Amino acid sequence: MSTTSTQPLAAPDETPGSRLLWVFKDTWTIVMQEFMHLLRQPSTFAWQLGMPVVMVLMFVYVFGSAMDVTGMGAGVGYIDYAMPGMFAMTIAFGFMNTAFPVAFNKEKGFMDRFRSMPMSSSAVVTGRGVADIIQAAVDLAVIVGIALAIGWRPAGPVTDTLAAFGLLLWLRFALIFVGIWIGLRVKNTEGAGNLFAIAFPLGFISSVFAPPQMMPGWLGTVAAWNPVSSTASAIRELFQTPGVDLATSTYWIEGHAIAGALIWPVLLLVVFVPLAVRQFQNLSR
Amino acid sequence: MPPTDLAVEARGLTKRYGPTVALDGVDLAVPRGTVHGLLGPNGAGKTTTVRILTTLTRLDEGRATVAGHDVKTSARLVRRAIGLTGQQTAVDDLLTARQNLTMFGRLFRLDKRSAARRADELLEQFSLTDAANRAPKKFSGGMRRRLDLAASMILAPQVLFLDEPTTGLDPAGRREVWHAIRQLAAQGTTVLLTTHYLDEADQLCDRISVVDHGRNLVEDTPAGLKRRIGDERLELTVADLGDLDQAVELVQRATELVADTTPGSSTLSVPVPDGVRALTDVASEIRAAGLDLADIALRRPTLDEAFLQLTGDQAVLTGPTEETS
Numbered sequence: 310m311s312t313t314s315t316q317p318l319a320a321p322d323e324t325p326g327s328r329l330l331w332v333f334k335d336t337w338t339i340v341m342q343e344f345m346h347l348l349r350q351p352s353t354f355a356w357q358l359g360m361p362v363v364m365v366l367m368f369v370y371v372f373g374s375a376m377d378v379t380g381m382g383a384g385v386g387y388i389d390y391a392m393p394g395m396f397a398m399t400i401a402f403g404f405m406n407t408a409f410p411v412a413f414n415k416e417k418g419f420m421d422r423f424r425s426m427p428m429s430s431s432a433v434v435t436g437r438g439v440a441d442i443i444q445a446a447v448d449l450a451v452i453v454g455i456a457l458a459i460g461w462r463p464a465g466p467v468t469d470t471l472a473a474f475g476l477l478l479w480l481r482f483a484l485i486f487v488g489i490w491i492g493l494r495v496k497n498t499e500g501a502g503n504l505f506a507i508a509f510p511l512g513f514i515s516s517v518f519a520p521p522q523m524m525p526g527w528l529g530t531v532a533a534w535n536p537v538s539s540t541a542s543a544i545r546e547l548f549q550t551p552g553v554d555l556a557t558s559t560y561w562i563e564g565h566a567i568a569g570a571l572i573w574p575v576l577l578l579v580v581f582v583p584l585a586v587r588q589f590q591n592l593s594r
Numbered sequence: 595m596p597p598t599d600l601a602v603e604a605r606g607l608t609k610r611y612g613p614t615v616a617l618d619g620v621d622l623a624v625p626r627g628t629v630h631g632l633l634g635p636n637g638a639g640k641t642t643t644v645r646i647l648t649t650l651t652r653l654d655e656g657r658a659t660v661a662g663h664d665v666k667t668s669a670r671l672v673r674r675a676i677g678l679t680g681q682q683t684a685v686d687d688l689l690t691a692r693q694n695l696t697m698f699g700r701l702f703r704l705d706k707r708s709a710a711r712r713a714d715e716l717l718e719q720f721s722l723t724d725a726a727n728r729a730p731k732k733f734s735g736g737m738r739r740r741l742d743l744a745a746s747m748i749l750a751p752q753v754l755f756l757d758e759p760t761t762g763l764d765p766a767g768r769r770e771v772w773h774a775i776r777q778l779a780a781q782g783t784t785v786l787l788t789t790h791y792l793d794e795a796d797q798l799c800d801r802i803s804v805v806d807h808g809r810n811l812v813e814d815t816p817a818g819l820k821r822r823i824g825d826e827r828l829e830l831t832v833a834d835l836g837d838l839d840q841a842v843e844l845v846q847r848a849t850e851l852v853a854d855t856t857p858g859s860s861t862l863s864v865p866v867p868d869g870v871r872a873l874t875d876v877a878s879e880i881r882a883a884g885l886d887l888a889d890i891a892l893r894r895p896t897l898d899e900a901f902l903q904l905t906g907d908q909a910v911l912t913g914p915t916e917e918t919s
Contacts, residue, residue, distance in 0.1 A: 331703070338700045346688045349729070418682030422745070425648045425678040427670060428701045593652050594611075 332429045339436025340443070347444075354444075357406060361399040361452055368395070368518055369459060378520055381552050389550045392461040393473075394517035397541035399452050400445060400481045401512055405504050407441050407488025412501040415493060420592065434589065438485045445481040449474065464549035473544035476570045480540045483574030486581040493588040516541050522559055533560035536577065539569030601626045601753045601784035602647060606656035609642050609808075616642045618808035619656065624786055624801075626752075629779045631799035632788040633901065639808040640788035641681065644757045647786070648678045661752045677746030677754045681761065683738045684745070687731040691722055691741050694730065695748070702748045716744040720774055736767030740774050747778070754778060756787040760794060772797060792898045804904050811904050820895050822904075826869040827893050828853075828876060831861040833886035838862065844883055848875040860888070 347354050368391050374384040376391075414420050414433075423433050463470040495501050514531055515521075516538040521529035532538055543566040545553045555563050562569050602624040609617040617639045624630040632640045645651035647660055649669040658665045661675035685694050692713050699709030717723045720740040730738050739759065746754060759775065760768040775798055779785055789795055795802050796816045804811040804819070814822065828849075832841050838860055845853045845864055849872050853864035866872035869892045880887060 334703075335701060338697060342686065342689070342697050345693060346686075349688050349690075416682075418680045418684035419686075421645075421650055421680050421682075422678060422684040422698075423701070424650055425673060425676065426698075426701055427673040427703065593650060 328429065332432055332435065335429045335432030336436045336439055339432055340440045343436070343440035343444075358448060358451055360402070361395060361448070362455060364398070365392075365395050365452065365455055365459075372518075376519070378523070378552075386550075386552050388456075388459060388461050389548075390545070390553065391518060392456040393544045393548055393550060394515075394541045395456070396449060396452060396477055396544065397480070397515075397537050398512045398517045399448055400477045400540070401484065401537040402508055403441065403445050403448070403481050404484040404488040404491070405501070405508055406444065407437060407485050408492035408495070408504060409498060409501045411437065411489050411492025412495050412498045415592075416497045424592065430589075434489060434585070437489065438482075441485050441488070442478060442482060445478060449477060463547075464551070465547050469547040469549075473547040476540055476543055476547075476567075479574050480536070480570070483577035483581070486585045487577060490581050490585040490588055493585070493592070511535065512537060516563075521563070530560065533558075533562050536569075536573035538563075539566050539573050542566035543570035599626055600624060600659075601628075602630070602658075602660050602786055604643070604647065604656065604658040607643060607646060607653060607658060608655035609639075609646065609651065610654055616808055617646075617656075620805060620808065621810055622658075622786075622803060624753075624784060626784050627779075627782050628800040629775070629785040629787065629798050631795035631802040632786065632805060633790065633792065633795045633802050634788075634805040634811075635790060637807075638805045640790075640805060641757055642808075643805070644678075644755050644786070644788055648676055648755050649673055650678075674749070675752045677749070677751035679739075679742050679746045679754070679756045679759060681757045683730075683742045685730045685738060685741050687729060690727050690729055691733075692717060692726040694741060695744060698745045699748050704748070712748060716747060719747075719777075720744045734767060735763045736770035739763060739767065739771050743771070743774055743778075747783075751783070753784045753786065756785060758788055758790070760789070760791065768794070792896065792901050804901065806904075819901075819904075826866055827863050827895070828866045828869065828872050829861060829863045829889070829891050829893055830876065830880075830887065831889040833860075833888045835860045837885050840883065841880070841885060844879040844885070845876055848872070848879045866892075 369388055373387040373391065376384065376387045378387060378390050414423075420433065424430060463473070465473075491504065492501060495504075514528065515535040516532060521532040521538065523529070524532055539562060542553075542555055542563055546555055546566055555566055558564050600623055602622055604620060604622040607617045607620040607622075608615075620639060620643055622630070622632075622643070632643060634640050642651060646653050647658055647665060649665055649672050653666060660672045663671040663675065665672050685691075686697070689697065695713035695716055696709045699712050700706070702709075704712060714723075714726075717726050720743060722737065722741060722744065725733065725737060730741055733741065743756075743759075756775070760771050763771065772794070775785060775787070779798075785798075787794075787798065799816060801813060801815055802819060803813045812819070812822070828845070830841060830845065830853075832838050838855060842853050842855065842862055845851065845862065849864065849866060851864050851866065853862040855862045864872075873890070873892055877890065880890075
């Protein structure tokens with residue numbers, strides 16, 4: 310053996326007071342691990358953003374010219390309508406960015422290693438959450454940058470615009486726990502990859518690209534009550550998107566979009582936090 | 595915590611998954627500073643045992659202490675005294691080898707400087723210094739596993755658990771990992787490893803517990819296990835198949851034992867209590883008779899044979915089962 314370590318190396322004792330501190334410190338270590346991933350493999354980040362960017366360009370330039378969602382004529386105002394929808398969808402699909410690494414960590418034995426270590430076990434989850442929120446904010450900044458570049462402008466006051474981004478991140482926060490629950494539930498990363506099949510209709514059967522009023526009756530109702538729709542409608546209201554008049558909407562929920570955007574994530578949290586916690590505890594079955 | 599010279603002590607470990615009984619009363623006693631092997635086929639309960647002892651899986655019945663701490667009531671203390679290298683190589687493929695060890699060091703609550711220093715020590719100890727700034731994605735299987743081992747050695751744990759440490763490695767990788775395990779054992783780390791490679795248990799372990807269907811079958815030293823299966827065998831191959839009957843006769847005259855033969859094979863085999871004497875006696879008979887031999891050798895039973903003999907009957911009765919994890 311070439312080296313003798315300057316022993317003893319020991320994890321410091323925990324007191325009830327220091328336990329919370331360690332949750333923060335361990336969370337930070339996990340967050341840094343996630344960021345080092347981005348630094349060392351920026352292409353992952355690019356791929357994650359590729360999808361929304363392509364969608365922006367497709368919907369605005371390929372379909373957009375034929376779209377008349379506001380009654381102002383084909384193509385008129387579609388950028389203003391579709392961009393908030395894109396923001397909401399990018400955020401909504403974010404749950405897969407949580408589910409995939411969770412499934413990966415479980416499959417590759419990382420979860421086991423962490424759980425056999427004297428670290429705070431909640432940091433495994435909180436670290437994921439903090440990293441995901443930061444990443445969602447960065448994703449959003451990039452999409453907003455693209456939106457600004459192709460001519461989208463928020464018309465409301467700055468505080469409303471900031472509130473809109475707050476609502477988006479609030480939805481993303483709730484979706485972390487959906488992602489953790491799914492990530493722990495699926496057998497492996499392949500299972501997580503298949504989530505696209507669920508995410509796609511969930512993203513599209515909404516007011517993201519077209520108003521629910523224009524869909525067949527029952528589908529319109531489903532779309533209007535989709536949590537993603539509430540967030541999309543709420544931020545349109547805050548951005549003062551031209552041609553969007555939610556107060557006269559046929560769907561009650563559309564008339565209460567901001568309340569919906571605040572309450573839907575609460576409901577998601579109420580359902581999925583306990584589910585995620587139980588799933589995490591089930592690891593030790 | 596009472597002082598004990600046992601690093602791992604388990605009594606009657608029982609674990610059920612619905613109607614499936616994964617562990618049906620496994621006992622273990624591993625003295626400090628020894629290497630103990632858990633040997634058994636897939637589904638024997640090896641992984642479940644390790645998961646219980648490393649606090650990853652709850653115990654249904656029984657009692658277990660690791661480094662003097664109860665796994666049920668003092669899980670946190672157990673975690674501070676152990677290292678685990680699971681079946682999967684749990685290293686971060688995107689970080690460099692050094693970044694991996696520093697990150698784990700931080701999670702083991704070392705301060706920044708200690709974590710960095712410890713990372714460098716471990717890189718050197720596991721001969722990874724040259725690869726320190728490369729990502730393990732491009733490592734060989736043996737290198738990845740050594741990094742994995744290094745990550746479980748951050749706090750120089752009292753007890754190291756290795757779940758099938760060389761499964762999936764090529765022969766060179768296995769030798770590298772064996773070497774690393776031997777070094778750790780030489781430093782006094784208690785090691786509990788699971789394997790279904792018998793030569794691995796033979797090579798590394800002081801004692802071996804053979805388990806099957808969630809129960810202990812036998813516990814012994816590698817040499818003791820081999821003794822249990824019985825004597826050495828004298829194997830003799832005649833150059834001309836027609837001489838085989840005469841060879842059997844000569845062997846019987848020399849050893850007073852009847853040799854086994856297989857139809858169509860020119861080799862005979864006979865268990866002999868005193869191998870060397872039997873070999874010289876048979877050799878002189880053969881020479882006196884002027885028989886042409888292709889080969890003559892004494893063969894010790896391999897652990898594989900011991901293992902098959904110990905588990906074989908039950909395996910035949912119940913068939914193989916899936917490894918529960």
